[in-house]
Amino acid sequence: MKTNYIVINKKSYKRHILNQKEKENFYKIQCKYDYYEFPVSKYENEETWLEALGLGCLGLAFIICMTEIITQWL
Secondary structure (H helix, E strand, C coil): CEEEEEECCCCCCCCCEEEHHHHHHHHHHCCCHEEEEEECCCCHHHHHHHHHHHHHHHHHHHHHHHHHHHHHHC
């Protein structure tokens, strides 16, 4: 499996997703020290999906608790 890389400009924070060959050609044109470089996790999409699900459940629990508190107060 080929590894993809996220290359982020340090000043403008523009993101590029490149494979190994594209990354080598990219650095022939751009200065390597102007960019952050991270390998892309193959499970990255699942992590963001789980984070969204967790935040949704937390928000729902907050709304239910606040509704109970307000109805008891009234």
